[in-house]
Amino acid sequence: MTELTPAIEAEDTRMMMLALREARAAGEAGEVPIGAVVACGGRIVGRGHNLTEALTDVTAHAEMQAITAAAQTLGGKYLRDCTLYVTVEPCLMCAGAIGWSQVGRLVYGAEDPRRGYKGLTRTDRPALHPATEVRSGVLADEALSLLRSFFAKRR
Numbered sequence: 001m002t003e004l005t006p007a008i009e010a011e012d013t014r015m016m017m018l019a020l021r022e023a024r025a026a027g028e029a030g031e032v033p034i035g036a037v038v039a040c041g042g043r044i045v046g047r048g049h050n051l052t053e054a055l056t057d058v059t060a061h062a063e064m065q066a067i068t069a070a071a072q073t074l075g076g077k078y079l080r081d082c083t084l085y086v087t088v089e090p091c092l093m094c095a096g097a098i099g100w101s102q103v104g105r106l107v108y109g110a111e112d113p114r115r116g117y118k119g120l121t122r123t124d125r126p127a128l129h130p131a132t133e134v135r136s137g138v139l140a141d142e143a144l145s146l147l148r149s150f151f152a153k154r155r
Contacts (some may be wrong), residue, residue, distance in 0.1 A: 004135070011039075011042070012085070012107050012135065012138050013138060013139065015037055015039050015044075015083070015085040015107070016085050016087070016107065016109060016138045016139045017139065018035075018037045018044065018047070018085070019035040019036055019037045019047075019062075019085045019086060019087050019109075020035060020087055020109075020139060020142055020143065020146070021035065022035025022036060022037065022047055022048065022049040022062065022087075023035030023049060023062070023087045023143065023146050024146065025049050026049035026050045026051075026062065027146060027149075027150050029049075029053075029054065030053055031049065031050040031051060031052065031053050031054065032050050032052070032147070032150065033049075033050070033087075033146040033147060033150050034049065034050050034061070034062045034086065034087050034088050034147075035047075035048070035049040035050075035062050035086070035087050036048050036049070036062040036063045036065065036066035036084060036085060036086040036087070037066060037084075037085045038066045038067065038069070038070035038079065038082050038083070038084050038085075038103075039082060039083050039085065040070070040074065040079070040081055040082040040083075041081070045069070045070045045073040045074055045082065046065075046066040046067065046068070046069030046070030046071070046072075046073055047065075047066055047069060048062045048063070048064070048065025048066035048068075048069060049062045049065065050062050051065060059093065061090075061091065061093070061094050062086060062087075063084065063086050063090050063094035063097065063098065064093075064094060064097055066084065066086075067079065067084070067097055067098070067101050067103070070082060071101065077100075077101060078101060078102045079101045079102060079103045079104065080102050080103075080104045080131075081104055082103055082104055082105070083103070083104065083105040083106070083107060084098060084103045084105070084106050084107070085107045085108070085138075086106070086107075086108045086109070087108070087109045087110065087139075087142075087143040087146070088108060088109060088110045088112050088116075088143055088147070089108050089110065089111050089112040089116035089117065089118065089136065090106070090108065090116065090117050091112070091115050091116065091117060091120075092115075092117045092120045092121065092127055094117070095117035095121065095127035095128055096127050098127075098128055098129070098132065099126075099127050099128045099129045099132070100129075102129045102131070102132070103128075103129070103132055104131070104132065104133065105132065105133045105134075105135070106128065106132055106133070106134045106135070107134075107135045107136075107138055108134075108135075108136050108138070109136075109137070109138055109139050109140045109142065109143035109144075110140045110143040110144045110147070111136065111137075111140070
């Protein structure tokens with residue numbers, strides 16, 4: 001496990017702020033406000049936000065968009081040297097994609113106790129790749145605020 005240095009903490013915060021920008025774009029478009037950014041070597045190689053309504057595709061989650069963009073940018077399907085930043089804990093489908101793409105590090109903001117992968121994964125068969133490091137809680141309050149505001153407007 002990578003030691004969490006002040007430089008890593010600062011980079012995680014900076015990248016999560018970019019993921020939150022993606023989440024805001026999703027919310028403004030009428031999508032559930034979740035955003036994601038893939039970084040590799042300090043540079044963004046993929047980004048995305050929910051597009052399930054726009055594409056009429058239940059698989060068009062922010063993580064899927066960002067992983068696809070990163071794989072295209074890097075010219076390969078494995079993202080071992082990359083970090084995926086996502087505003088909310090990935091669902092089981094996205095965790096599977098994160099696992100298959102072998103993302104080296106996953107950083108997310110808010111927990112999702114109802115649909116997040118942690119509550120749906122068997123301990124003897126984890127969804128993520130065994131080498132993937134996970135950090136949670138980065139700018140979680142901001143991510144939750146976006147979600148709460150979005151759903152309050154829909155009620």
